[in-house]
Amino acid sequence: MPEQSAASPEPILKVEGLVKHFPIKKGLFGRQTGAVKAVDGVSFDVRAGETLGVVGESGCGKSTMGRLVTRLLEPTGGKVEFEGHDITHLSAGRMRPLRRDMQMIFQDPYGSLNPRHTIGGIVSTPFRLQGVTPEGGVKKEVQRLMELVGLNPEHYNRYPHEFSGGQRQRIGIARALALNPKLVVADEPVSALDVSIQAQVVNLLDDLQSELGLTYVIIAHDLSVIRHVSDRIAVMYLGKIVELADRKSLYAAPMHPYTKALLSAVPVPDPKRKGVKSDRILLKGDVPSPISPPSGCRFHTRCWKATEICKTQEPPLIALKTGHQVACHHPENAPDQAPGEAVLPEARESVEVVSVTKAEPVAEASAEAEPVAETTTDAETPSAAEPESGAAAGPDSTVQESTDK
Numbered sequence: 310m311p312e313q314s315a316a317s318p319e320p321i322l323k324v325e326g327l328v329k330h331f332p333i334k335k336g337l338f339g340r341q342t343g344a345v346k347a348v349d350g351v352s353f354d355v356r357a358g359e360t361l362g363v364v365g366e367s368g369c370g371k372s373t374m375g376r377l378v379t380r381l382l383e384p385t386g387g388k389v390e391f392e393g394h395d396i397t398h399l400s401a402g403r404m405r406p407l408r409r410d411m412q413m414i415f416q417d418p419y420g421s422l423n424p425r426h427t428i429g430g431i432v433s434t435p436f437r438l439q440g441v442t443p444e445g446g447v448k449k450e451v452q453r454l455m456e457l458v459g460l461n462p463e464h465y466n467r468y469p470h471e472f473s474g475g476q477r478q479r480i481g482i483a484r485a486l487a488l489n490p491k492l493v494v495a496d497e498p499v500s501a502l503d504v505s506i507q508a509q510v511v512n513l514l515d516d517l518q519s520e521l522g523l524t525y526v527i528i529a530h531d532l533s534v535i536r537h538v539s540d541r542i543a544v545m546y547l548g549k550i551v552e553l554a555d556r557k558s559l560y561a562a563p564m565h566p567y568t569k570a571l572l573s574a575v576p577v578p579d580p581k582r583k584g585v586k587s588d589r590i591l592l593k594g595d596v597p598s599p600i601s602p603p604s605g606c607r608f609h610t611r612c613w614k615a616t617e618i619c620k621t622q623e624p625p626l627i628a629l630k631t632g633h634q635v636a637c638h639h640p641e642n643a644p645d646q647a648p649g650e651a652v653l654p655e656a657r658e659s660v661e662v663v664s665v666t667k668a669e670p671v672a673e674a675s676a677e678a679e680p681v682a683e684t685t686t687d688a689e690t691p692s693a694a695e696p697e698s699g700a701a702a703g704p705d706s707t708v709q710e711s712t713d714k
């Protein structure tokens with residue numbers, strides 16, 4: 310992202326109180342016994358031309374949120390507006406023309422490409438689905454798209470297995486760009502890739518944004534991946550946004566303790582800091598179940614600052630600085646919202662602070678994605694190189710094909 314964001318103040322996407330509860334059904338008659346509260350009241354805007362990064366640990370609802378805003382999933386509640394139009398409950402037929410404007414890139418470049426189709430066939434799928442014939446013909450356009458994403462257009466007739474992971478993700482990107490979309494939601498676009506090529510794909514997305522004027526929502530479980538490409542960042546925890554801020558403000562002065570913990574796990578790409586010790590906050594325990602999330606602030610069971618009010622009252626997401634919203638009674642780098650409360654005894658046990666030594670300086674290009682070798686490992690933050698489950702689409706899926714409507 311350039312220093313001066315190209316984003317206009319107009320939101321292309323507006324999300325208000327978005328909710329997705331997956332029902333849990335039991336017994337012969339499929340009686341509903343509960344619900345997985347995957348997304349539980351999320352509001353944000355995405356301005357035309359900007360990149361919104363969405364981060365949080367596995368299971369906090371990022372993918373579900375991505376699928377809701379592109380209407381691959383039907384929301385349980387709330388509202389999604391795209392370019393000023395309410396699309397929350399549009400039927401598949403009425404969503405069809407909008408599918409050109411919003412596309413999704415999936416995590417798994419292996420699982421999302423049909424192994425029996427050639428690259429030409431895969432990238433031309435959106436034209437077939439929308440009944441569009443580009444000027445100059447489909448083949449010419451597909452080859453132009455292949456070139457745009459850094460693939461050799463002569464490889465038009467090759468099959469996915471003949472390409473590396475990074476190249477397959479480029480194929481997925483070419484397919485997503487075929488219909489010239491305005492909004493692209495990229496769900497963990499590099500987490501299944503080798504760390505050595507993650508930065509290349511992130512840089513490609515960045516270049517394509519400048520060239521084509523795209524708007525991005527980029528989902529990642531780790532702040533290092535989206536560090537340099539996001540204009541603003543939303544941090545999610547258990548179905549909620551706990552902090553939403555412009556990138557500089559978030560990295561310089563995170564306000565939510567959860568963000569602070571996530572950031573403390575991010576390698577610092579600064580050769581001068583080689584050998585420097587820094588504190589790393591290790592959150593203990595797992596993310597609680599989204600079936601019965603904790604009362605009050607959902608993070609209170611893992612927060613070292615939790616007080617009685619955190620157990621009972623949910624903190625609203627409010628702006629404590631211009632452009633910096635946080636949902637916390639006791640934020641960092643901001644006035645305490647509930648002063649005078651005593652920290653709960655169990656809160657002191659909820660984290661471990663470990664001193665780590667930055668062992669190696671990392672080159673700027675790869676620093677965005679490559680974790681630095683450290684003297685400890687963090688069980689809560691999966692390695693950026695490890696594939697995660699649940700975000701991959703089916704063979705040759707596109708927004709068009711995957712819709713549940």
Ligand SMILES: Nc1ncnc2c1ncn2[C@@H]1O[C@H](COP(=O)(O)OP(=O)(O)OP(=O)(O)O)[C@@H](O)[C@H]1O
Pocket residue numbers: 331345346347365366367368369370371372373374530599697698699700
């Ligand atoms: N179709 C579904 N039916 C029931 N529960 C679901 C479904 N899809 C997701 N979930 C649950 O919703 C919660 C949020 O999942 P989601 O995939 O959105 O999280 P995430 O932050 O993207 O995590 P990951 O990076 O692991 O995909 C999880 O507990 C998940 O098990």
